[in-house]
Amino acid sequence: MAKVIVVTSGKGGVGKTTTSANFATGLALNGHRTAVLDFDVGLRNLDLIMGCERRVVYDFVNVINHEATLKQALIKDKQCPNLFVLPASQTRDKDALHVEGVERVIEELKKDFDYIVCDSPAGIEKGAMMAMYFADEALIVTNPEISSVRDSDRILGILAAKSKRAEMGIEPVKEHLLITRYSPKRAETGEMLSVSDIREILNIPLIGVVPESEAILQASNSGIPAIHHQDSDVAQAYSDIVKRFLGEEVPLRFVNRQKGGFLKRLFGGA
Amino acid sequence: MSITKTTAASPAAFEIKGSSFTLLVLCLKSSQLPELEKQLQAHLAKTPDYFNFDPIVIDLCNINQNDVKLDFKLLINLLKQHKLAPIGICNGNQNQVLAAQQHGLGIFADIAGLTKPKEQNKRSIHSPSKKESQDTSEPATPGSKENFRPQTKVITQPIRTGQQIYAQDCDLIVLAPVNAGAEIISDGNIHVYAPLRGRALAGVKGNTSARIFCLKMEAELVSIAGCYRVIEEKLPENIQGEGVQISLDGERLVFEPLLSNSTDNKRTVNWQK
Numbered sequence: 001m002a003k004v005i006v007v008t009s010g011k012g013g014v015g016k017t018t019t020s021a022n023f024a025t026g027l028a029l030n031g032h033r034t035a036v037l038d039f040d041v042g043l044r045n046l047d048l049i050m051g052c053e054r055r056v057v058y059d060f061v062n063v064i065n066h067e068a069t070l071k072q073a074l075i076k077d078k079q080c081p082n083l084f085v086l087p088a089s090q091t092r093d094k095d096a097l098h099v100e101g102v103e104r105v106i107e108e109l110k111k112d113f114d115y116i117v118c119d120s121p122a123g124i125e126k127g128a129m130m131a132m133y134f135a136d137e138a139l140i141v142t143n144p145e146i147s148s149v150r151d152s153d154r155i156l157g158i159l160a161a162k163s164k165r166a167e168m169g170i171e172p173v174k175e176h177l178l179i180t181r182y183s184p185k186r187a188e189t190g191e192m193l194s195v196s197d198i199r200e201i202l203n204i205p206l207i208g209v210v211p212e213s214e215a216i217l218q219a220s221n222s223g224i225p226a227i228h229h230q231d232s233d234v235a236q237a238y239s240d241i242v243k244r245f246l247g248e249e250v251p252l253r254f255v256n257r258q259k260g261g262f263l264k265r266l267f268g269g270a
Numbered sequence: 271m272s273i274t275k276t277t278a279a280s281p282a283a284f285e286i287k288g289s290s291f292t293l294l295v296l297c298l299k300s301s302q303l304p305e306l307e308k309q310l311q312a313h314l315a316k317t318p319d320y321f322n323f324d325p326i327v328i329d330l331c332n333i334n335q336n337d338v339k340l341d342f343k344l345l346i347n348l349l350k351q352h353k354l355a356p357i358g359i360c361n362g363n364q365n366q367v368l369a370a371q372q373h374g375l376g377i378f379a380d381i382a383g384l385t386k387p388k389e390q391n392k393r394s395i396h397s398p399s400k401k402e403s404q405d406t407s408e409p410a411t412p413g414s415k416e417n418f419r420p421q422t423k424v425i426t427q428p429i430r431t432g433q434q435i436y437a438q439d440c441d442l443i444v445l446a447p448v449n450a451g452a453e454i455i456s457d458g459n460i461h462v463y464a465p466l467r468g469r470a471l472a473g474v475k476g477n478t479s480a481r482i483f484c485l486k487m488e489a490e491l492v493s494i495a496g497c498y499r500v501i502e503e504k505l506p507e508n509i510q511g512e513g514v515q516i517s518l519d520g521e522r523l524v525f526e527p528l529l530s531n532s533t534d535n536k537r538t539v540n541w542q543k
Contacts, residue, residue, distance in 0.1 A: 150431055153449050157430030201467075203428050203447055 002110035005117050006135035006173075008159075010151030012122030014143045015180035018216055019238075020119035021049045022227040023139065026242030028083035029227070032114040035074065037105075038088035039131035040121035041096055047087040050077065051223025061089035064101030070108050079228060084113075094127040106134050124158060133164050137174040140204065143181050144192040149201055152177075156202065176207035178241065183212045184257040195255050208241035210234055211254040292475045293357075296349070297329040301340045303348060310352050321353040327378055328370075331361035340366060342373040429454060429468065442472075450490060459483070471498070478518050483528065487514040494518040 007020040017040070024036035038046035041061060047053040052075045058068035063086070070086075077083035086105075089096065109116050120131035132138065138159055142152045156175060160166055163173050179198060187194040199206055213234045219226035227238045233254055240250045300306065314320050326349065333340065349356045358376030359366065367377055423437035425444045431451030435442065442456035445463050452468035454460060459481050460472045466484035471493040473480025478495040487509055491500050497518055504510050505525065513528035 150451060153431040153451070156428070157433045157452075160427060160430075161433075200465075201447075201449060 002113050003115050003136045004106060004110075004134050005115060005137045005139060006120055006132045007117060007139045007141060008120035008128060008132055008155055009141040009148065010122065010124060010128075010155040011143070011148045014141050014148050015210070015216075016122070016141050017045045017049055017119055018220065018226075019139060019141050019178060019180065019210075020046060020117050021225040022234075022238040023242060023245075024115070024117040025077070025080060025083060025225045025227050026238055027115045027117070027245075028077070028080040030242060030246060031082065033082050033112065034115045034117060035084045035086060035109050035113045036117040036119060037086045037109075037131075038119050039097065039127045040119065041088045041092050041094050041127055042090065043121065044088035044090050046119050047075070047085060048223060049220050049225065050075075050085050052077070052085055052087070053223075056087045059087045059089040060105070061092045061096045063105055064097065070105065079224070094121070094125060094130075097126060097130045099130070099133065102130050103134065124154065128155075129158075129162065132159055132173075133162070135159075135163060135173050136165070137176065139176050139178045139207065140202070141178050141180055142198060142202070144179060144183075144187060144194070144198060146193065149193065149198055152202055156204065175204040176245070177202055177204050178207050178210070180210040181212045182209045182254065184255055188257055206252075207244050208237060209252065209255050210237040210241075290474070291325075294324050294326045294354075295329050295360075296326050296354070296356075297332065298340075299332045301333045301338045303341060303344050306345075307348050310348070314352060319353070323353050323355045325357045326354045328356055328359045328375075329361055330359055330363070330366055331380075334361055334363040334366060336363060336365070340369070342369050342375070346373060346375075423456075431468075450488075456480070469493075472516075473518075480518070482516040483514070485513050485528075486511055487525075492516050492523065494523060497521055497523060499523050 005023075007016050007023065009016050017038075020036055020038075024034050027034040036046065036050070037060065038044050039060075040046070044059075047056050055075050058073040060073070062068040063070050063073045074084040074086055077085060086109075106116060118131040118135065121127040132155075140152050140156060142148050159173050159175065165171065165173050177199065179195060182195070183192060186192040195206070195209060211233050213226075213232065215226050215229060215232040215234045219229065219234075226232060226234045227242075229235050230239070237254055240253060243250050298306070328345070328349075330340070346356050356375060358378050359370045360378035361380045362370060362377070370377065421439075422441045422443055423435070425435055425442070426446060428446040429435055429444060429448045429452040431449055434453040435444075435455065437454075437456040437458065437460075439457050441458035441461070442454055443461045443463070444454060447464045448454055448462055448466050448468045448470070450467045453471070454462070454468065455471045455474055457473065457475045457480075458477065460470050460483070462470070462482075462484040464484075465486035465488055466482075467488045467490070469491040470482050470484070470489055471491075472482045473495040474493075476495050480494050482492055482494065487505065488511060489501055491498060493499070494516065495518055508527050509525050515526050515528055517524050517526075
């Protein structure tokens with residue numbers, strides 16, 4: 001049975017789209033047929049980060065309005081044959097999404113895919129609600145700062161009350177905490193919230209920590225998700241997250257300050 | 271210029287504040303006032319002082335069809351005769367709203383199904399003070415005691431930013447964290463067997479003996495029977511982040527460690543206005 005995973009946060013700019021791209025790519029690299037959907041209608045970004053913006057002909061809203069078939073709109077990823085992107089529309093607003101339309105698209109995708117990753121827009125308005133409504137699991141992307149944690153808390157509350165699973169009264173959406181842009185050094189000095197602070201407040205299981213890294217920016221700009229550059233710490237962090245999601249036990253990395261020797265500091269790890 | 275000066279010099283003559291009250295609701299099932307009068311009289315015959323000019327809201331949800339005529343003047347007089355002070359209506363139709371306003375009644379926001387009666391109860395009154403008087407005198411209506419059966423609301427999931435939980439007419443027990451920005455409200459006591467980081471309001475209908483208990487005190491605001499304290503700065507060491515119980519002593523909120531063995535150990539934080 002196909003699983004629907006929403007990547008959400010409440011707050012903007014914390015790394016939802018980056019996480020969606022890397023997580024979906026990671027699932028595909030592990031051999032699962034994966035579709036990643038951009039719910040940020042009007043401000044689409046996922047296609048840029050996935051490097052397929054030039055190939056966008058039809059989009060999510062076209063499919064919802066029966067102007068195109070799902071097959072026409074899905075864009076096959078260049079790197080992974082198992083990965084498909086359903087881009088958002090740039091010319092519509094978020095009201096173009098509605099429950100019946102989104103449900104039809106997701107049900108159709110479920111027949112053909114193992115995992116459907118929904119990239120939520122920021123905020124708690126319609127686009128975000130639609131992205132989370134059909135979710136079976138949720139990745140809550142959080143930065144180590146108080147406003148992001150607060151917004152994640154809010155989103156968790158909404159997820160527990162307003163998702164389809166909540167409305168039907170069946171098993172709740174499985175929640176995973178994913179901390180991005182983490183700097184162990186700054187957490188140590190108290191500039192940032194630490195992993196344990198965030199876990200204590202949000203009170204949901206941690207699936208992984210992605211360190212703050214320049215590799216992300218480079219990857220975004222080149223349109224190739226960072227997870228493809230396996231020598232970078234970000235790629236390793238996302239690979240670990242995908243493995244944990246798939247049930248493998250992987251020790252937590254990138255949460256403690258690297259204290260490597262002089263040579264390592266001189267030549268650097270990654 | 272001189273006007274502003276005088277107003278600045280003289281003390282403010284008034285202040286407008288927001289507040290919340292518990293009100294009785296009279297749910298009318300018929301617009302036939304003589305019949306209402308008959309039943310009210312029969313009902314209150316044994317306890318003529320049952321009401322003491324209690325403010326009451328008239329719920330028109332059962333009689334807000336367009337063709338129903340209601341004489342507000344008569345209705346208001348009738349209620350006043352029975353020591354009730356009608357202050358407003360809810361769930362009325364457009365004409366009823368206009369008529370009520372003309373007779374000096376306020377219009378409350380329509381509340382769906384608040385007093386949709388299931389039983390044959392004439393009155394839908396949920397008020398702790400009335401409950402006590404009912405226990406001592408004769409029960410007003412058979413079966414009405416059912417409505418007051420004390421229950422405890424138990425919450426096992428974290429209460430998160432933006433969420434609000436209200437335990438009406440009962441205690442509230444929370445077994446998961448109450449996060450900053452969340453609000454828990456109870457007519458009775460509040461127990462939080464986890465960190466309390468949000469707002470906790472106990473005894474909101476005026477129960478001054480209500481208490482708040484929590485295992486880790488990090489609340490933003492606590493209130494008992496309307497007496498509240500905003501906690502902006504850290505509380506004393508033995509209170510902040512510790513197991514604490516909060517009670518009301520007169521107009522003071524008293525914070526005590528839960529695990530204090532002796533009274534010497536009992537250092538309290540007083541609430542100052």
